Amino acid sequence: MFTVKDLVFKYPKNAEDTIKGIDFEIKQGEIFGFLGPSGAGKTTTQKLLVKLLAYDKGEIHFDGKDLHSFNDVFYEDIGVCFEMPISFSKLTAMENLDFFQKLYKNHADIQPLMERVGLWEDRNKLVGEYSKGMKIRLNLVRALLNKPKMLFLDEPTNGLDPKNARIVKDMIREFAHNGGTVFLTSHIMSDVDELCDRVAFITDGKIEEIDSPRNLKIKYGQRTVTVEYKEDNQTHVKRFTMDEIKTDAFAELMRTKEVETIHSGETTLEEIFIQVTGVKLHGED
């Protein structure tokens, strides 16, 4: 869907490049997570991909064609869900959706979308009277108005209660399941873990890692087994590497001691995030 090659970008006012030559690919039908610390360049990358910023070094291809060669027809195929509310506050939700939808050729059915995110009842309320979570859910409907092939989501579950976050995540998954492609940035690692087929970590304008969450966990995981057992009325802890569990010591412990818990030391995406990005703070390499 998108191919990015050696992309470099500098804000005119800044001395240093913000994006320092990144390469990645977003495949059709996948949910691609873009992660990194604050200020790493996630938003900038997303703005470059949706043509809100112009680049001149490097290449971006959409559907096999140079992004520069698209005019505003490009937007017929994409939906962008911004992190902040983006509706006219003195218009109702329906008036907002109606205004934006008529800018497109393809029209999604609004009612089922609004019902799904639980806003159909409040469709004739002024958006100014919506709560933050309601505005965020309305953003998702706005992004889906034109039946896009590709969705850009920025922190899609930020500010939502667990029930609505669940609904939004289900909708994202279904969108991808039906052939849609998703580019997602989030700071909520459990969401990313749950949703994304592949993730990229960006630090200080450079991509450090791209892989599936599973492969990353194997790569960065400690691959240990921790056993808690009781002996002399006290709880003891013993840690084994994956090689050590094949030894007799492990079998012996299992056989002879009163085992309380066994945990495999699987790394969370959060720990990987800190390992990949956290050690390198801005400016010090």
Added chain:
Amino acid sequence: MAKIKHLVSGEFTRLAKYNLFTASLVVAMVWVVMGYFLELDEFKAFLPFVFLMETSAMTSLLVGAEMFYEKKEHTISSMLISPMTEFEYILSKILVNILNIAIIFVIIGASMYFLKAYLFNFQWLFLGIILVTSFYVFIGILLSYISKDFTALLLNYMVMMIVLVLPSIGVVIGILPESILEYIFWSPTEVTLRLLNASFLDSIDIVQYLKDAVYIVLVSLLMLRYGVLPYFKDYATKDLGV
């Protein structure tokens, strides 16, 4: 074309819902009330002031206020990621403001007709409005580019008024000597006055009218090309954490 129509009607709805249209109607009412109390000749002498205030001051203030709201509510970005060009967006702003001023002038014109049995020449008036509105829409857009917040917008607006509008107004209402006219002959507000005054003067200097028309259109095009369009995306997306 359908898209432009949709943009214009959306824009006009918002002008109404955000009470900006009401604000400009209230100002129009002030002129009507004035017309009621003044003699016809007095009011005719006063008309250029009304014309200029409406086309220049009101238009750039309305555009500035609209852009301020659109930026604050990030709807401008939402429009930018739709199949709509920046030019279409700007064109719809121009058309809405032409429409708005036309409505205001029809109200003033109708009240003049009923109160004083005086009819001004609407063809010339509308032609004038069409020629000059873009310029003040662009002024409004440029003012919002350089203003960080609403207070700054109002301050910059004041400066613009003092530099651009006040000299012409000063001459019209007699607080500045007519001798300064030779220095401000090509000031856009003077050009605007000459173009709009054609709607109630008995004779029109056609050559000067054509020069003025070409001049204001050229200046507007240059502003569009070198001021408005190049910085539009920058302005619209600056503090947008996508």
